[in-house]
Amino acid sequence: MEQTPKANRVHIGFFGRCNAGKSTLINMLTGQPIALVSDVAGTTTDPVSKAMEILPLGPVVITDTAGVDDTSQLGPLRIGKTKDLLPRMNLAVYVLKTEAAPTKEDITWLSLLQQQKIATLLVLNEVGSVTGDAYMAANASVLERFALPYIGANLLNNAKQSTILNQLGAMRPKDQEEEHSLLAGLVEPQDVIVLVCPIDSAAPKGRLILPQVQMIREILDAHGMSLVVQTDEVASSLAKLGVTPKLVITDSQAFEAVAAQVPADIPLTSFSILMARFKGDLKTLAAGVKAVKNLKSGAKVLISEGCTHHRQCDDIGSVKIPRWLKQAGYENLDLQWTSGGAFPDDVRSFDLIIHCGACMLTRREVLRRLEVSQEQGVPIVNYGVLIASLHGILDRALSPFAAELQ
Incomplete structure (x- = not known):
């Protein structure tokens, strides 16, 4: 899990007004001082992301954001940066303090999250004697239209840590990578898949590019067999195989050269096309x-x-x-x-x-x-x-x- 690419992780954004408790919540959930915490409004300026593993979620990227009501000189730029993040988020956590009713900024941002179809958990930072349930009851006329799951918690302790994590785990969206497969329907046990991976000036030194690595792993997971070759070795490799491969997958840049070496009765496609799918x-x-x-x-x-x-x-x-x-x-x-x-x-x-x-x-x-x-x-x-x-x-x-x- 430590090596899981960011693109394959669940991205969770933490949103709310300045000093709502976003950074405190992140530190409580992760058990690490990841986000800087201060009573000074606007402590978090640019979005700060951290890739890590949190059970039961697994590999995630958590992002702390600037307050949605930042009124400093750079506030509009910071809020703009936060808005740019929304299309990348799989899940959102919106933090409200129970000491004050939701503001117009809160409603605007909850509406944005709803418009972006981001599954959102409302965390009510319990301040003083106002519980999460009491806060929801008092502000039902404003918040009920969002129909969000909520959890009231004292963010200064970790009593609700597992409750919040379990709730986030249950909210996993359907548009994350693990719901899909690169080779869905294309490989079965004992199938031979030929992967054409050119090693040229653009190839990273000492390793393969991500789609090639992911393809090899999926073939192994399906109990298939992969043969990895370079462009000028395709014809000779096919001749030595002794069996007809189920599929040949090539780097798109080598399409023409590879197509000339692969018989017409052997299916041929590219890493890029499979990635698009x-x-x-x-x-x-x-x-x-x-x-x-x-x-x-x-x-x-x-x-x-x-x-x-x-x-x-x-x-x-x-x-x-x-x-x-x-x-x-x-x-x-x-x-x-x-x-x-x-x-x-x-x-x-x-x-x-x-x-x-x-x-x-x-x-x-x-x-x-x-x-x-x-x-x-x-x-x-x-x-x-x-x-x-x-x-x-x-x-x-x-x-x-x-x-x-x-």
């Missing part, structure tokens, strides 16, 4: 590739990556994809790029969005980006689907998923 909605991304044919000179295209890595000399997003588009006849495109957590809320000015495999993003974040694109009528396609299309092997790359794409 795992993280988001493959049907939407497969449909989005049709928009490529309509790109005219000057068309505006957003190329979005989920990670923030150092650009290589032959980087896929900034170099290879633009080159392949140009080779396919799409010239003079207005290309723009985003990376990491950056993704515009308004994409209506774009004719097409090209997104990476999103191995570093949570499924919730990927689904949000797809939703933004669909609501604003902008087609979106994933790297693997686009590359397969530009190399003329899209039908073959999607054939393992024919039934679910109908």
Whole structure:
């Protein structure tokens, strides 16, 4: 669990007004002094995240945020940073002190969490003699419309620690990674899966990239067998196998070279396409590739990556994809790029969005980006689907998923 990638963890955000007790609650739940606690309003400025393991939740990322009523000079910027976090959160904990009724800021933020469809637990920081139950009864007219589960607790002790953790565990959302599988329906015991993992200048030194590692683990979990080879070893490896592999999975950048070596009767797809199926909605991304044919000179295209890595000399997003588009006849495109957590809320000015495999993003974040694109009528396609299309092997790359794409 200590090595679980952040994108595969449950992300829990702690929200509330300044001095509501967010940081105190985090420290109480984790049993560690993770968040800085002070009576001074605005102690937490930028969001602070920590990846850890909390039973019964397992691997999580917890994020402490600035007060939603921060009135300091930098308050609006801090609140903006907190709002940017919402699309990534699987769960939310909203903290209220029982000494005062909910304010307009509280109602605004509870409404935002509801709009974002984030499962939210209300923790009532019991101050003085006002219990959580009494607070809810006194403020029912304001809070009942949110229909939130709540727990009253004295945050200065850990008497309610297990109660809160168990409640959060019971609220696990359906859009987290462990509810899904990268190779769902594609691998069974004793199946042989060939993984083509190019080792070039872009490959990380001494290790494989995350999708490749995750694929190997899933094959092992299914009691299948994986054969890991480089691009120029595919044909010779297949000849030596003695059995027909169930599936060949390649890095999208090597699609053309690998397709030429794999017989037509052996299913072939890419890590990126499988990741798109795992993280988001493959049907939407497969449909989005049709928009490529309509790109005219000057068309505006957003190329979005989920990670923030150092650009290589032959980087896929900034170099290879633009080159392949140009080779396919799409010239003079207005290309723009985003990376990491950056993704515009308004994409209506774009004719097409090209997104990476999103191995570093949570499924919730990927689904949000797809939703933004669909609501604003902008087609979106994933790297693997686009590359397969530009190399003329899209039908073959999607054939393992024919039934679910109908």
